Amino acid sequence: MIGAADPAGVWAAGIGTAGVFVLMIVVVWQIAATWRARMLAAREEKYKELAQRYASLLEDNVELQRRTVEELTESRKAVASMEKMMREIE
DSSP states (O other): OOSOOOHHHHHHHHHHHHHHHHHHHHHHHHHHHHHHHHHHHHHHHHHHHHHHHHHHHHHHHHHHHHHHHHHHHHHHHHHHHHHHHHHHHO
16 A cells, blocks of 8 residues: 555654754764864964963063173173273362
């Protein structure tokens, strides 16, 4: 009979179709979760690189400040020496 449907077959087809849809949803969900995790890992790596660059620049800045203080100290000593010499001449 062409018009009669087997109830067990209808249930099996419905459950099979639902299973396929659930499987597809899970697969898409996992792909999205994997993609998001990769993006977060890449962002974290960029932040690490940026922090390392900042630390390096900060070290360079500290070194430049140290040199500037040394040069300033030497200049003050030279000026003080010249002032002393000028006072002795007067």
